[in-house]
Amino acid sequence: MSGKDHAALADEFNKDEPRVNWHDETLWWVRQKRDKAAYKVPEWEELRETASRIKDNVLSNLSEYLQQFEAAATANGITIHWAADAAEHNAIILSILRRHQVDKMVKSKSMLTEECHLNEFLLAEGIDVVDTDLGERVVQLAGEPPSHIVLPCIHKKKEEIGEIFHEHLGTPKGNADPQFLTHAARLHLREKFLTRRVALTGVNFAVAETGEFVVCTNEGNADMGAHLADVHIACMGIEKIVPLRRHLGVFLRLLTRSATGQPITTYSSHFKKPRPGQEMHVVFVDNGRSAHLGRKDFRNSLKCIRCAACFNTCPVYRRSGGHSYHTAVAGPIGSILAPNLDREKYADLPFASTLCGSCSNVCPVKIDIHEQLYKWRQVIVQGGTAPFAKKAAMKTMNWVLSNPSVYHGAGKAGRWFMLNAPFTVNNGLNPWYKQRDMPGVPKESFGEWYKKNKK
Amino acid sequence: MRVGLFIPCYVDQFYPQVGIATLELLEKFGCEVVYPPNQTCCGQPMANSGFEHLTQGCNDLFIRNFEEFDYIVSPSGSCVLHIKEHLHGVGERGTTIPKKIYELVEFMTDILRVENLEASFPHRVGIHQSCHGQRGLKLAQMSELMAPGFSKPEKLLKMVRGLELIRLTRADECCGFGGTFCVAEEAVSVKMGKDRVADHLHNGAEYITGADMSCLMHMEGILHRQKSSVQVRHIAEILNSQL
Numbered sequence: 202m203s204g205k206d207h208a209a210l211a212d213e214f215n216k217d218e219p220r221v222n223w224h225d226e227t228l229w230w231v232r233q234k235r236d237k238a239a240y241k242v243p244e245w246e247e248l249r250e251t252a253s254r255i256k257d258n259v260l261s262n263l264s265e266y267l268q269q270f271e272a273a274a275t276a277n278g279i280t281i282h283w284a285a286d287a288a289e290h291n292a293i294i295l296s297i298l299r300r301h302q303v304d305k306m307v308k309s310k311s312m313l314t315e316e317c318h319l320n321e322f323l324l325a326e327g328i329d330v331v332d333t334d335l336g337e338r339v340v341q342l343a344g345e346p347p348s349h350i351v352l353p354c355i356h357k358k359k360e361e362i363g364e365i366f367h368e369h370l371g372t373p374k375g376n377a378d379p380q381f382l383t384h385a386a387r388l389h390l391r392e393k394f395l396t397r398r399v400a401l402t403g404v405n406f407a408v409a410e411t412g413e414f415v416v417c418t419n420e421g422n423a424d425m426g427a428h429l430a431d432v433h434i435a436c437m438g439i440e441k442i443v444p445l446r447r448h449l450g451v452f453l454r455l456l457t458r459s460a461t462g463q464p465i466t467t468y469s470s471h472f473k474k475p476r477p478g479q480e481m482h483v484v485f486v487d488n489g490r491s492a493h494l495g496r497k498d499f500r501n502s503l504k505c506i507r508c509a510a511c512f513n514t515c516p517v518y519r520r521s522g523g524h525s526y527h528t529a530v531a532g533p534i535g536s537i538l539a540p541n542l543d544r545e546k547y548a549d550l551p552f553a554s555t556l557c558g559s560c561s562n563v564c565p566v567k568i569d570i571h572e573q574l575y576k577w578r579q580v581i582v583q584g585g586t587a588p589f590a591k592k593a594a595m596k597t598m599n600w601v602l603s604n605p606s607v608y609h610g611a612g613k614a615g616r617w618f619m620l621n622a623p624f625t626v627n628n629g630l631n632p633w634y635k636q637r638d639m640p641g642v643p644k645e646s647f648g649e650w651y652k653k654n655k656k
Numbered sequence: 657m658r659v660g661l662f663i664p665c666y667v668d669q670f671y672p673q674v675g676i677a678t679l680e681l682l683e684k685f686g687c688e689v690v691y692p693p694n695q696t697c698c699g700q701p702m703a704n705s706g707f708e709h710l711t712q713g714c715n716d717l718f719i720r721n722f723e724e725f726d727y728i729v730s731p732s733g734s735c736v737l738h739i740k741e742h743l744h745g746v747g748e749r750g751t752t753i754p755k756k757i758y759e760l761v762e763f764m765t766d767i768l769r770v771e772n773l774e775a776s777f778p779h780r781v782g783i784h785q786s787c788h789g790q791r792g793l794k795l796a797q798m799s800e801l802m803a804p805g806f807s808k809p810e811k812l813l814k815m816v817r818g819l820e821l822i823r824l825t826r827a828d829e830c831c832g833f834g835g836t837f838c839v840a841e842e843a844v845s846v847k848m849g850k851d852r853v854a855d856h857l858h859n860g861a862e863y864i865t866g867a868d869m870s871c872l873m874h875m876e877g878i879l880h881r882q883k884s885s886v887q888v889r890h891i892a893e894i895l896n897s898q899l
Contacts, residue, residue, distance in 0.1 A: 245802040599710045
């Protein structure tokens with residue numbers, strides 16, 4: 202892989218320990234809010250199981266549900282587009298904008314467009330895109346990607362946001378009052394909403410039965426954009442489909458409780474048909490999803506509803522930050538999705554975990570995330586992407602541990618060195634020793650003791 | 657009942673006292689315990705690093721050493737979970753090892769059904785719930801699930817005279833050991849370990865215990881570096897402590 206890997210980026214993040222503490226505690230607080238919200242739903246575990254099964258059905262019959270949606274949505278007056286990959290997706294968006302001779306657009310949160318790098322693409326084509334989700338706008342002004350799929354600027358402190366707003370929106374220097382800054386953003390965005398003719402939104406759920414789609418936001422920015430614009434474009438990964446409208450009763454109950462601990466988002470907006478004079482487009486994006494669907498061990502990661510509960514609970518994510526994952530969707534779920542897109546570039550991500558399993562336990566659709574991390578490790582190593590030194594070390598370790606006499610000799614020799622020449626391990630070359638002491642060295646191993654005392 | 661004692665490689669080499677305590681405990685409860693001398697490792701360090709395909713040697717050796725026993729018991733949740741989930745030979749060779757291997761705590765509560773212990777440890781103790789034991793073997797309820805609580809290690813520790821269990825602010829967060837993660841992701845691993853240790857210290861622990869020596873070894877390394885007087889003890893050592 203090129204560029205720094207997760208371990209190197211996490212190492213940089215950890216140079217500022219108070220900041221790591223702040224990041225960890227902020228996200229742990231969100232995890233606790235999730236716990237409290239879930240605890241109030243007596244049938245929580247049953248809901249998770251139900252959601253997981255609905256998604257099993259969706260993944261097994263995906264093409265039928267997509268066609269059902271297409272037929273219903275088309276009948277409602279929505280134009281459907283199919284994009285095989287990110288490039289096709291971006292080209293479709295551009296063609297719609299060009300057709301309307303528009304060079305400005307508002308966009309509410311869509312991790313799919315992050316995945317497709319739409320903003321960079323449109324910028325290069327001379328199109329101005331304004332992200333209207335407050336957190337997304339903050340990172341956009343800062344020139345950074347989101348570090349979290351639900352809380353895009355969670356890595357920024359309010360003082361830093363004050364600085365960014367001072368620079369870009371002209372707020373007074375040193376003002377970091379959240380309410381004041383939010384008001385400034387509101388005025389700034391209001392002007393954008395009123396003057397843009399095209400609005401792009403993501404999609405949380407698309408209902409095959411009715412051809413409607415649901416967008417969940419807390420700020421109402423998707424609605425503001427879509428209702429004021431002449432053209433509404435909604436982009437969705439093909440896995441976002443649910444068969445029936447009543448299934449929303451399962452997913453909407455799980456989504457926000459898992460994400461932020463709220464019972465439901467402030468706005469759960471249903472879009473079914475364009476209002477008179479308006480154009481409405483839905484862009485279905487594959488971008489590797491069909492290939493993923495064919496991988497037995499990994500397909501059920503496509504159940505993901507992007508709640509980010511696995512981010513908030515992940516002890517590694519909380520202490521390494523979203524940018525250390527160098528991908529649009531970070532955290533545990535990102536670590537099993539990204540290798541599907543580019544195995545070499547993201548070969549490090551399945552290793553950025555202790556396999557503690559907390560992610561799988563909070564997942565509202567019961568994706569076996571930590572088991573997939575383990576399986577990706579096997580696939581990546583067998584695909585030849587393991588570093589040479591690691592391969593050599595593993596082969597040696599395997600040889601020692603497969604041969605009891607070699608193991609006994611090596612153990613004895615190792616302990617002798619640690620006892621008589623501690624500098625051979627207690628040095629800068631040993632990553633264990635950098636911030637941790639080595640264990641004490643006993644005179645004899647358990648095996649040696651057993652031979653003397655029990656046989 | 658004949659019990660094969662499986663002592664993980666790093667416990668064998670660095671913590672023989674944990675092996676001895678496990679052996680003595682099992683004997684106290686009437687087990688006939690045998691330690692097959694040619695055992696080495698379950699293969700987990702390689703497998704978790706993505707090299708499961710290299711573990712055939714360890715795998716075969718494990719089956720040869722342990723197939724004959726009624727039960728296999730080990731003072732390590734993580735190694736037991738690895739054997740349960742990743743031992744090859746269940747289908748083609750018909751080995752029943754994954755069904756008869758137990759981590760020490762669950763063996764005591766579920767098979768031996770221990771209700772009383774003659775042990776004393778008059779100290780304030782914090783339990784580190786190792787992830788593989790807890791979320792993998794279900795030794796205790798997991799804080800993420802909306803389900804009734806239980807804890808097998810806690811049940812046993814409550815039988816120890818004088819022992820006072822402390823409560824942690826985060827009941828079951830990972831310590832960051834994670835096998836080769838502890839060196840491959842050194843910065844995050846150490847930070848996680850420091851935070852775990854701090855939780856125990858903040859809540860007044862004199863000792864940190866658990867059913868996995870690997871996590872304890874990691875936290876011990878951090879405690880020593882911080883020159884802390886707080887010590888780690890494997891749960892077998894506490895349950896086997898004399899009156």
